[in-house]
């Protein structure tokens with residue numbers, strides 16, 4: 001029985017102490033358990049017991065070096081308790097197999113932009129995902145788009161070229177410096193908003209966006225009632241979708257029209273539209289599950305800083321135009337017949353991969369054995385995309401540098417192996433990226449057309465671009481001087 005108020009205080013203190021001790025004990029026990037289950041897989045010491053290695057690497061924007069350096073541990077590496085990543089294309093293919101039994105890990109839940117409805121990227125239930133995928137595949141492939149995907153990309157590409165001509169071409173000693181990272185962001189946003197809603201958004205994309213990564217979306221996440229940020233975009237998207245549902249009898253030839261025709265509910269349409277449109281924005285990408293940055297900035301910067309590739313690419317463009325091999329703008333099909341254009345595209349995609357790591361799948365019941373190591377049921381196994389795209393066994397000893405020639409010098413089998421590995425950057429099987437065709441159309445066309453009409457030069461030679469790597473890469477301050485193309489010395 002309590003004899004004084006100080007006994008009560010003592011007992012409260014004791015209770016707090018006991019609670020703290022229980023939490024610490026629980027943490028130690030679960031950490032040791034997690035370590036024990038994957039003790040045979042190597043990895044950074046901190047990562048084997050805690051999330052500290054992963055947290056520190058992401059929060060400091062050091063994902064590029066951090067995940068690249070994991071190569072030294074071998075093909076399977078522990079990065080957090082119960083979590084491994086791999087740069088081995090065969091292993092990743094196995095986890096993504098269309099009829100495989102691996103499922104999605106909780107990591108994907110971070111892609112949920114609306115509290116009530118899952119979108120394709122955030123849906124963890126495999127059956128529900130497959131049903132949604134079936135409804136969205138046609139629209140994403142451009143089957144519902146007026147003139148198809150390629151025409152939609154061409155419209156924005158021609159607008160981009162016109163914009164550069166009018167506002168950003170420097171002549172003589174004049175310098176109209178322009179941040180190409182920002183320009184390409186607006187371009188890609190215009191392409192996707194044009195595809196989804198049949199009309200590009202233009203300046204509307206300039207909105208500061210803040211999104212909560214770890215759930216609690218209903219409380220702290222963006223809401224259509226917000227005065228700024230992602231909420232503003234959500235409100236705009238929701239209004240557009242409300243109009244569509246109000247006039248369902250007037251079908252439209254765009255992705256949203258396709259979603260509605262395929263029986264998606266209004267709330268599913270809202271979730272999917274936000275995913276498609278906003279995941280491309282770099283601020284969202286800082287927190288989101290993966291970026292839809294099409295990689296135009298990285299492709300451009302590596303080309304600009306590699307003189308021999310720049311010159312050879314220009315030469316191929318000049319000859320293709322002179323010999324009448326290409327239309328204006330170049331078609332996807334024509335681009336694929338130009339060897340150096342293809343080599344530059346894939347090499348830029350490889351070295352500047354927009355996605356970095358993640359896309360964790362869960363080892364199914366009964367566990368799995370990979371590279372002779374048993375992985376217990378429930379282990380998360382994810383992509384180390386940075387190490388995959390720099391895998392020396394696949395891309396050669398000089399995999400860390402930009403050298404498009406690697407795709408031209410090798411035999412057909414090696415080339416196929418490299419391209420198959422790069423295909424994994426888009427995921428695979430039932431989870432293959434829905435925007436893959438859009439992204440590839442842009443990469444096939446935009447660099448060729450920009451170099452056809454203009455010459456580019458880096459403005460800040462000491463710091464051509466600021467790149468930060470999180471779960472995807474962000475580019476800023478990529479200032480370039482753009483001039484009308486000069487073919488005299490080519």
Ligand code: HEM
Nearest residue numbers: 120121292293294359425426427431432433434435438439
């Ligand atoms: C270079 C550009 C892009 C890359 C590297 C990329 C990569 C990826 C990856 C790795 C995934 C996850 C695969 C998995 O779960 O295992 C994914 C999913 C997805 N991506 Fe992309 N993506 C790109 C561009 C785009 C674009 C332009 C769009 C929209 C038009 C888009 C829409 C989606 C959607 C909707 C999903 C979810 C698919 C599903 O769960 O079935 N992506 N992407």
